Amino acid sequence: MPSQLRLLAAFLLAVMPAVANSAWQVVSAETGKRVEIDRSSIRKDENGKSVALGRIVLDKPIVDPKTSSSYRIVQALNRYDCASRSYSTLKRSYFKDEGDLLREEEVKLAIEMPVRSGMLDDKLLREVCRPKPGPEAATAASKTADKVSQAAGELRKANEALLQKEVKRANLQTPAPEKVEAQARQALATRPPARVPDVSPPALLATAPEKHHAGKPHPPAGEGHARTHAQAHWAYEGDSGPDHWGQLKPEYATCATGKRQSPIDIRDGLRVDLEPIQFAYRPSQFRVVDNGHTVQVEVSGSSISLLGKTYQLAQFHFHRPSEERVNGAAFDMVVHLVHKAEDGKIAVVAVLLEKGLENPLIQNVWNNLPLEKNEYVTPPALSIDVAQLLPADQSYYTYMGSLTTPPCTEGVLWLVLRQPQPISAEQLAIFARLYRQNARPVQANFARMIKESR
Template identity: 50%
Template sequence: MRHLIIASLLASLPWSLSAAPTWQVISSEPGKRIEIDRTNLKREGTIVQAQGRVVLEKELIDGRSGAGYRVIEAITRYDCTTRNATTIKRIFKKNETDIVREEDIKGAELPVRSGTLDDKVLREVCRPPRENQAELAKKANEAGNDLKAANDAMLKKGLAKAEKPAALKASETPAKEDAIPVPSIRPNLKAAADAAREASPTPPPSPAAKPVAPPPAKAQTYIIHAAPAAKPKKASRPEGYMLELTHSEPAVQHAHIHWGYEGAGAPENWSKLDPQNKACAIGERQSPIDIKDGIKVDLEPIKFNYQPSTFRIVDNGHTVQVQVGEGSISLTGKSYELVQFHFHRPSEEKINGQRFDMVVHLVHKADDGQLAVVAVLLERGNENPFIQTLWNYMPLEKNMPVSPPNAIVDLNTLLPTSRNYYTYMGSLTTPPCSEGVLWLVMKQPVQVSPEQINIFSRLYRNNARPIQPSSGRLIKEGR
């Protein structure tokens, strides 16, 4: 909950009031360089809001405005603890000064993969600031001085005892209160407890308590707490961090209604669970849709750049999600890095009114933050070796990822023989339902066995969002 509060505060900060950016190059690659503005970093705990940009050598054409651009600036919120990133604004520029287009984004929080643009920026902005390092050094020096003083006091006490007559009787030993106290760098918990007992009246004896049955186990949610809840203290009033926890407790209780596909968290309620999910209810370019009545044209082939690699598989409470090694797709001169892929049953999208048994969504992200999702439809048929390898390492528990060291998968083997596809502009199919997502739905389905479908159904019998209105969107179909 604390992270959600911090993220909201950072998002509300007016970017227009920031100082003029001072760009610093952090990475140079063939055809582009990556820069960040260190003067306008906004930090709150482990959350950092940063402005970065990609400067291209060759001009690209903006699909919405039709104008050319060479600079993409992005304002992104990074969580240095979880290594997640959320893009909140993008600016396309023809050059250093001429703006082609700006867009505010209600983006989803996505994991940052090693070697990507976001990874390079995250590593830079998540380094502790120099002033923090100086403060830590100061505290360490103060603790060292206290410890040195304590050691000196102990040495003086020992020398004083050695100089006294050896015939000193035990009864004549100096009283304990005469001993020189040793400064401690730890809090005096005993003194605090004694003070609390003195400040509070002794409660009357209570009758024998009856044994209380433990509460039923709750389903795991994605609420991130800053610290475990502490037992109530007898202090007169909460202060500091405890005050924050006390005030935020009702919001935490409400947040336990997590989004899902049934009950209070079902798709029709997503927009009510979190203000950031409002696009789920009012968006006009939502996904999935029934793909029909498209125009048939000669679409540019998608260039898939996947390599065999190890993988990491997790049941995240909504689906089975997999991350593999480096991979990307290229389309119309633009490259999108593979972030992760996951499964839905049944397929979320329809083709001319027909649903398929399952679908796998391969989520990619470009340097400018735009998402592109490749959808591979799965139909009942022969066993799929790629899927079987994943199922062999299915985690036994939710949110407990498995990374088999010797198992290798090749995403190219999951793709259909024909690479023809449908394409349209839509949204994420899960909260916050962010729009501006490029969808690439493969026309030819891939076969999976009934047993492989049943294995996934044991975990998720239905994790598909209902069909959304197409609202007259243009759909293109490769011919």
């Protein structure tokens, strides 16, 4: 009898992991990670919205900056609104491994984010909002398939009749319907593609006034770095590339002659006790624009304070790859947060981005990308918390430099945070489709002093 009990216990231990994991269903898998949903967790809350558990399982653990331990699984409790196609995260849990909890965090401000078709969130939404199959659903699906098949047949007949009519109109001999269809397909295949006009977008800190559509608010005053991207025909390659910026317009001469230009390769800094940057970032409404040189997000109500001076945050935007280098190394991307003080001085906080987990704030921006360049999208019921971009370790490098786009104005205080933040491979790919490369090369140092937190 004891031996039988031991065998039973061994059997239960063997099957328990499979039972524990059986509720997780793979929604997406790619190199290095997979995304899963626990279908057994799907339920309705008191407002009729769907609540479900999802998680990202990494092949290799990464270090958690808040605990200095490693985790491999990030689990999120999300609330989905199937009708409006939106979701918000209520809670996140970090696991060292299966069943080994590292820490949990409640999301204090659950921001409703729209779900865009084709994105990973769209796949999760479909799984959560998909009705459970039953006999009625199977019958309805069968009837729908029959109707689709019938409609497809009728459409094919109509196409054949139309093709024959066109052939007769051209006084051609009418061949068999199958041959007519083949000829039409061949004609479509060999037709040259329509030429897309080359539209050079305008630039960001030029002196001419910026044009706006009637009824649309103007960008925040004093955004400096932000406004350069909308008015001159400069680019990141070719005859209008960085090597030629200084010759494009007299106002851009500093791009070629300046001695305090950015970006630079940050190395050999003086390790000292730098004053901490006082971030006063607050959730606010936002608007997104693709200005032809980058994706830019305008916000209000946030600021930083340093050395007795306060700088208001006007906007942030992205570069790929990072413009800054640290000891010769570049990062996948960088986000520049552009601030301006009352006296007109500019301070830019740079947050380096490297491939890892999905970044919720960046996804919120990507979800609201405008369909046309130089058109603004202002989500009416959404806010954005720029503090989500900041790493836990806010030590930094600092030096005096310039704007990294024409007119390359100098006297800019640069604050480059040392700890990178994550951005997913999917999010990187989205920006790469818009801008393959929009980073100015590193500039000469000219013996500038660089300081870094010790």
